[in-house]
Amino acid sequence: SPDGRHIVTVSADNTARVWEAHGGRLVATLTGHGHGVKSAAYSPDGRRIVTANADNTASVWNADSGHLVAELKGHRKQVVQATYSPDGRRIVTASDDNTARVWAADSGRLVAEIKGHGELVYQATYSPDGRRIVTASQDNTARVWDANSGRLLAVLKGHSDHVYDAAYSPDGRRIVTASSGRAARGGSV
Helix, strand or coil: CCCCCEEEEECCCCCEEEEECCCCCEEEEECCCCCCEEEEEECCCCCEEEEEECCCEEEEEECCCCCEEEEEECCCCCEEEEEECCCCCEEEEEECCCCEEEEECCCCCEEEEECCCCCCEEEEEECCCCCEEEEEECCCCEEEEECCCCCEEEEECCCCCCEEEEEECCCCCEEEEEECCCEEEEEEC
C-alpha cells in the first residue's frame, strides 16, 4: 500500500489477499474472481485495489473492507495487468487480446481502447504526469499512447524478442524496456 502498512498478494486460487506488512495478519480476502488473479495494484491514495483477472475482467475493491466496487468488462481474453494513473482517476489494463484499455476508476466506464499491437500486451504503465501510457508486447515492441484518447504516439522498436516490461523515468522523459532476448533498451520520448 502507499503508506507501507499493507501488502496485497494474488493467487491462482481465484483470490487476492490483503495482509498487514508488519506481523502478516490477514486483513481482507478479495473473492469472486472467476479464475486466477494475475496482478493487483493500490490506488495512489491507498483506498482502492485493482486486480487483473484470468476471467477477462479487472475488479476494483475497497482496500479496507474488501468489498467489490466495480468490474471492468470488455477484454476478450485474460487481463494480465492493471494499474492506476498517478492521480487515481483512471485505470489501465493490459490483456492477452492484444489491447490495453483505459477505464474511469470511479465508475468502471471504458474511456479508451488502445489497439495496434500484433500480439498480446504484457504490461501498460502511465507516465509520471498521467498524460501518456507505454505498453510492452509479445510483438517485440513497446508503444507510447495518449492516455485520454488511446492515440498512438510512438513505436519503440529494436528488440529481437518479446518485450515484457516498460517503465518511465521519474521525470517522464525516458523509457526503459526489458525483453526476453536478454536486452534492455532506453531512450527519450
